Amino acid sequence: MKIIVHRGIDQIGGCITEISTVKARILIDLGQNLPNGEGVVDDDLASHEAIESITQGVDAVFYTHYHGDHLGLFHYVPDNVRQYIGKVAKRVALCKHRQLSYIKGREQQSKEEIAKLEGMGELSPGQTITVGDIKITPFFVSHSAYDAYMFLIEADGKRMLHTGDFRGHGYLSKGLLPTIEKLILSQGKVDFLITEGTMLSRLGEKVMSENELQRKAGEIMTRYKNVFVMCSSTDVERIATFYASNKRLKYRPLVCDHFQKNILEIFTKSAGEHTPLFRFDEAYDFNPTNTKLLDWMEDKGFCMFVRATDKFKDYYQALASRLDPNETILIYSMWKEYINDNSKHAVQRYIDFVSMFPYMETLHTSGHASADCLAKVCNLVNPVLGIIPIHSENSASYKNLPINEHLQQIIITSSNSTGHVEIRINQSL
Ligand SMILES: [Zn+2]
Ligand SMILES: [Zn+2]
Known part of the structure; x- marks a missing residue:
């Protein structure tokens, strides 16, 4: 099995993670780089050619939620690649794209985007989807986007938990630790935790509920x-x-x-x-x-x-x-x-x-997990083989979190191979 972090090890946004076996290949998120202050997006993947190339041989793309830094490149994906997003998330994304279609000069692009969105498969919490020999199960999380998910991915006898963006201080966060404990860990150990680390570069920031x-x-x-x-x-x-x-x-x-x-x-x-x-x-x-x-x-x-x-x-x-x-x-x-x-x-x-x-x-509070919450999730999941931090400008500082010592030893921020799993991590800088 192979895990490839195409983007995310050293940046917030533009998230793309790939998981493949000999028989199947999936992507988790196909996000666009965040725009700069003028609203300009610098993203070398934002074209049909680039996305055709990265999705070559990919069977399906699964989106954790509708934010552009996770969903943004969906309209470039060829029709033979199945795409999935939360059932309600799909409706919100459609509503947003219908609104965008009123912008002059954007009619044709919006038409294509709406058609792609309409064709997407719908995810529901706890409902497993099988792609070849890979099983993907979404679990609900609290984030600044509604109907957001973390994914349990099972393949080649290994279990991976990809958190997507999440937080522990929202109204909908109460289920976070019980979900991990009762629905995921009760079925077996998790081998790899692929987790967001947005707040790692804002460690001092106080988080209000x-x-x-x-x-x-x-x-x-x-x-x-x-x-x-x-x-x-x-x-x-x-x-x-x-x-x-x-x-x-x-x-x-x-x-x-x-x-x-x-x-x-x-x-x-x-x-x-x-x-x-x-x-x-x-x-x-x-x-x-x-x-x-x-x-x-x-x-x-x-x-x-x-x-x-x-x-x-x-x-x-x-x-x-x-x-x-x-x-x-x-x-x-x-x-x-x-x-x-x-x-x-x-x-x-x-x-x-x-x-x-x-x-x-x-008056604001983050949509992302605080350092404390990240540590709690890491310690609870207690992965056997590795923690792969993504969605962070400062992944290396993951080791500064109050996590168990043996977990600090298995933080993976560069390409590596462990437990018969090849891990490739692309640095963007
Ligand atoms: Zn994000
Ligand atoms: Zn987000």
Whole structure:
């Protein structure tokens, strides 16, 4: 058997892992490199030729979740390669791509992307899919994308756990350790743990729970009447945080645009079936000519989900004259580096957008596992043959985590061979 980390050992994003036996070959994620601050993507795999070459002989691609750094290159994949993504994740991705199709000049590309997405196989938690002699079983994880999975991959008598992106401090994280213990380890030992390490380069960062975030959001909403929220439109847990905080302040409408409302409907019909926290039944589609809604917003205040686009700039301008600046705030609920002028991750469009608002507060917690959580998962999984850190700018520092000593000895960050498994790790730098 062979494990190839095409990308991820020294970068966040652009994730691609390959697992193959003599009979079958699969990819876990086919992500695009993250864009730079100008929104430009530098990715030598972003072409039909490059993806045809990397998927040559590949039977199937399995996506852990819908973020571009895991799913981004899906539309280049030839039709003879089967692709799989979570059932709800597929609907969210489709909704997003339908929205993108309204951008001028993108119609044809969107058409192809939508057709590819529609053809994808759907994953459900615990349902094994067999590709030749490789078995893949998805298990639900909490992440800033809904319907995200870690995969148990069984092949050639070996068991591998690929975590994808995950975290331990979300509403949906409670099942993380019990799932590993009761559903995965109870069936046998895991040989290799392939795990994300996003937070390894941010070891000092304190991680707030989503519950704590909700409490703080409530405080801000009590202080300010008019609340704009800039957060990921497909992060069900974050949306629930603000939705719940706003609901507590009775009579204030929750406002968003049509796209966000469609996403909320998908979440309500999926995640909302299991818990009221994810039921977003009362959301109002903003329209600057809807004077009834505007009067209500002016009178009682509101919570409005916004994105850094021209449309939302116009919406804000349409509202601004009716709002007291001293009662108006933007809650910025994304990674702080995007709006940090001095950061290499700074996004000018975001910086310009947030500067429009009279007041701003940052309220965010990571979608990724803290150092503490990574260590807990490593110690619990206790893999026999190796830990392969991916999705990290600093994989080597995995050994600095508080993990059991014998596990520190089996961290694999360069090509290697162990237990009849060949491991190839491509460095991008
Ligand atoms: Zn990622
Ligand atoms: Zn992600």
